[in-house]
Amino acid sequence: MLMxxxxxxxxxxxxxxxxxxxxxxxxxxFKPGQAITQPPxxxxxxxxxxxxxxxxxxxxxxxxxxxxxQGVTWSILPLNFGTLSNPAxxxxxLTASVTYxxxxxxxxxxxxxxxxTSIANPNVSSSVSIHFSPIIVSVQSTFGLPFADQTLxxxxxxxxxxxVLNDLSNLGVTWSLLPASGAGSLSGTSPQFxxxxxxxxxxxxxxxxxxxxxxxxxxxxxxxxFTILPSGAGPNVVALNVNGGPVPGQVYPxxxxxxxxxxxxxxxxxxxxxxxxxxxxxxxxxxxxxxQIPQLNLPLSTDPLxxxxxxxxxxxxGSFLWGPTAKADVYIGGEAASSLxxxxxxxxxxxxxxxxxxxGCSNGGTENNTAQLLGANGIxxxxxxxxxxxxxxxxxxxxxxxxxxxxxxxxxxxxxxGATDSPVLVGTxxxxxxxxxxxxxxxxxxxxxxxxxxxxxxxVIGTMTFGIGTESNNSLGSATxxxxxxNDNFTTQFNGQNLxxxxxxxxxxxxxxxxxxxxxAVHTGLYxxxxxxPLSATTLGATQGQATVDFSVDNADSILSTNSTDAVFGTLGxxxxxxxxxxxxxxxxxxxxxxxxxxxxxxxxxxxxxxxxGAPKPPWWAY
Numbered sequence: 001m002l003m004x005x006x007x008x009x010x011x012x013x014x015x016x017x018x019x020x021x022x023x024x025x026x027x028x029x030f031k032p033g034q035a036i037t038q039p040p041x042x043x044x045x046x047x048x049x050x051x052x053x054x055x056x057x058x059x060x061x062x063x064x065x066x067x068x069x070q071g072v073t074w075s076i077l078p079l080n081f082g083t084l085s086n087p088a089x090x091x092x093x094l095t096a097s098v099t100y101x102x103x104x105x106x107x108x109x110x111x112x113x114x115x116x117t118s119i120a121n122p123n124v125s126s127s128v129s130i131h132f133s134p135i136i137v138s139v140q141s142t143f144g145l146p147f148a149d150q151t152l153x154x155x156x157x158x159x160x161x162x163x164v165l166n167d168l169s170n171l172g173v174t175w176s177l178l179p180a181s182g183a184g185s186l187s188g189t190s191p192q193f194x195x196x197x198x199x200x201x202x203x204x205x206x207x208x209x210x211x212x213x214x215x216x217x218x219x220x221x222x223x224x225x226f227t228i229l230p231s232g233a234g235p236n237v238v239a240l241n242v243n244g245g246p247v248p249g250q251v252y253p254x255x256x257x258x259x260x261x262x263x264x265x266x267x268x269x270x271x272x273x274x275x276x277x278x279x280x281x282x283x284x285x286x287x288x289x290x291x292q293i294p295q296l297n298l299p300l301s302t303d304p305l306x307x308x309x310x311x312x313x314x315x316x317x318g319s320f321l322w323g324p325t326a327k328a329d330v331y332i333g334g335e336a337a338s339s340l341x342x343x344x345x346x347x348x349x350x351x352x353x354x355x356x357x358x359x360g361c362s363n364g365g366t367e368n369n370t371a372q373l374l375g376a377n378g379i380x381x382x383x384x385x386x387x388x389x390x391x392x393x394x395x396x397x398x399x400x401x402x403x404x405x406x407x408x409x410x411x412x413x414x415x416x417x418g419a420t421d422s423p424v425l426v427g428t429x430x431x432x433x434x435x436x437x438x439x440x441x442x443x444x445x446x447x448x449x450x451x452x453x454x455x456x457x458x459x460v461i462g463t464m465t466f467g468i469g470t471e472s473n474n475s476l477g478s479a480t481x482x483x484x485x486x487n488d489n490f491t492t493q494f495n496g497q498n499l500x501x502x503x504x505x506x507x508x509x510x511x512x513x514x515x516x517x518x519x520x521a522v523h524t525g526l527y528x529x530x531x532x533x534p535l536s537a538t539t540l541g542a543t544q545g546q547a548t549v550d551f552s553v554d555n556a557d558s559i560l561s562t563n564s565t566d567a568v569f570g571t572l573g574x575x576x577x578x579x580x581x582x583x584x585x586x587x588x589x590x591x592x593x594x595x596x597x598x599x600x601x602x603x604x605x606x607x608x609x610x611x612x613x614g615a616p617k618p619p620w621w622a623y
Contacts, residue, residue, distance in 0.1 A: 041066045041118050043126035049294050051131050051219060056295045057101040060128060062116040064094045070119040074098045077113045102132050107168060109133040109217050134166040135214050137173060137222040138269045145340060146271045148261035148331035149225045151233035152198045160194050162212045163269050171215035183208040198228045205229050205239060205461040234473055235334025236442045236466040243459040244567035245375050246276025252375040253569050254509040254594035256462065260286065260380060261331040262293055265344045272296055276377035279464060280507030281604050283381030284388040285432035286330060287313060287321055287348040292377045298326035301346060301430050307411040311348045311432055316577035318365030323351035330435045335466050337438035345435045358421045360407035382446045384488060384619030385607050387431040392486045393607055399425045437606050442467025444609035447474055448506060452599030453570050456563035468603055469612030476612050479603055479622040482541035488619060492590035494537040499590040501579060504602060504621045508593030510572035511551060526556035526574040544616055570598045
């Protein structure tokens with residue numbers, strides 16, 4: 001998984017030089033005997049979430065300018081309305097934080113003020129307002145299940161219902177539809193129900209949003225979104241947005257993002273829908289930033305001694321994700337991996353707080369525990385395995401195949417893990433699991449379709465369909481199937497090389513392969529030929545499948561700088577990471593990254609699942 005975006009280090013350095021020059025100039029004006037004025041103290045406070053309901057919590061952070069480095073004290077108004085806990089302060093960065101938790105029971109909507117007051121000068125303070133309401137609004141299907149973002153065909157109809165908790169007035173909700181025109185219509189609206197009809201025709205994928213707003217407290221609302229497709233929509237189809245990702249001012253090129261709805265197990269109201277989830281066909285399971293689900297209190301997984309099970313996901317570039325595993329109900333489109341329909345899944349909650357990460361996980365790399373570092377709010381791994389510890393039917397973490405576990409799971413006491421801690425064995429039911437494999441029926445794989453671009457462009461909308469041969473809209477057809485070897489790889493023949501560690505990877509922004517093309521000066525992980533270079537390779541399955549793939553590579557420095565706000569690039573290529581298992585050459589990898597998906601229908605069949613008659617036993621990819 002790669003991402004490319006520039007950070008304005010040069011701008012910061014230039015600003016620092018200007019500031020130093022100004023300070024030197026001012027210093028020359030000081031005269032003996034003058035009174036020295038103490039630098040002013042200032043505080044700015046922000047809350048991670050400014051709207052809470054019963055028992056929910058949020059982190060409140062303060063940026064402190066105070067050369068004495070004494071920090072702040074925290075208080076709340078009204079007094080004792082909720083609690084403050086876990087205060088933290090760093091004098092090196094002059095930042096402070098505290099956790100505010102709303103009351104577990106009250107009937108009155110209240111605006112809470114959280115105040116940070118300077119220790120050095122109690123006359124200096126700053127605050128943030130958090131609206132608390134006991135009312136909880138959720139949008140549900142007529143079956144009482146949470147309603148995740150879905151797709152509809154033109155003219156499609158759906159009935160929505162609401163659950164409104166703790167509304168003593170029992171006034172229900174009002175309904176609204178955006179955009180105001182061209183988005184279809186609402187009918188039969190009542191305080192509890194509404195029917196939505198999609199527009200009769202659309203020329204391209206069209207997003208619409210339906211919102212239910214509490215009558216008693218209009219600050220409390222819940223929304224569900226539909227993408228109206230010209231054709232091919234359904235409960236097992238979700239929209240994929242190649243749009244640069246969820247971070248403002250930062251472009252993630254060639255990344256397909258979707259939304260997921262995560263709920264506390266057995267609940268249809270304790271849920272959050274999270275956008276900006278990167279879809280990755282070469283990893284497994286849902287990994288989501290803790291900062292994106294502040295309203296959820298998911299049950300963490302523990303070992304027999306009560307220690308928290310922490311999970312590590314590491315990539316060849318040295319980046320890694322670290323955080324506890326937790327059980328959750330996950331809804332994607334009309335599909336559910338849920339305790340309400342079957343069983344919940346195990347996800348990784350990427351820790352937002354700084355913590356000690358065992359050396360076996362971090363290995364000196366970068367922890368991508370913010371949206372800015374990750375380029376996403378989470379990762380949805382829909383690769384060809386049911387868990388993150390399974391390869392070609394062998395589970396390497398449960399002790400069935402080897403006694404020494406890989407660096408994936410760690411047992412951490414309340415005080416946290418240590419740098420020298422070793423990984424532990426973990427049973428299958430406690431491993432981060434591919435949620436697709438837990439769907440009731442469309443569980444044997446996914447199909448990704450992304451329209452072909454004519455050149456660099458800002459965005460494009462594609463689809464991900466769940467199931468292969470399970471519905472009328474997910475047939476295998478005449479696709480070329482590439483069976484996989486014992487390491488879940490196939491072979492790519494390219495430029496006289498047999499690249500035996502090849503895989504299809506929607507999480508990589510570029511095609512990555514060994515070649516003599518010149519590397520870029522700016523984007524050093526990409527190729528920069530003098531002109532567009534046409535290339536060709538042959539993909540070979542381990543026991544079945546052969547096809548020729550034609551592709552082109554452009555000068556990445558040129559096209560990325562010329563089209564700096566675009567997110568769609570069909571001709572990005574770069575050198576593949578080396579592997580110690582490549583028989584001394586270090587170069588046996590062909591990573592068929594996201595440009596491979598443009599204009600193709602790409603299938604991922606999950607290990608251990610049933611597939612259409614005539615197809616080989618999974619795992620496999622096909623296109």
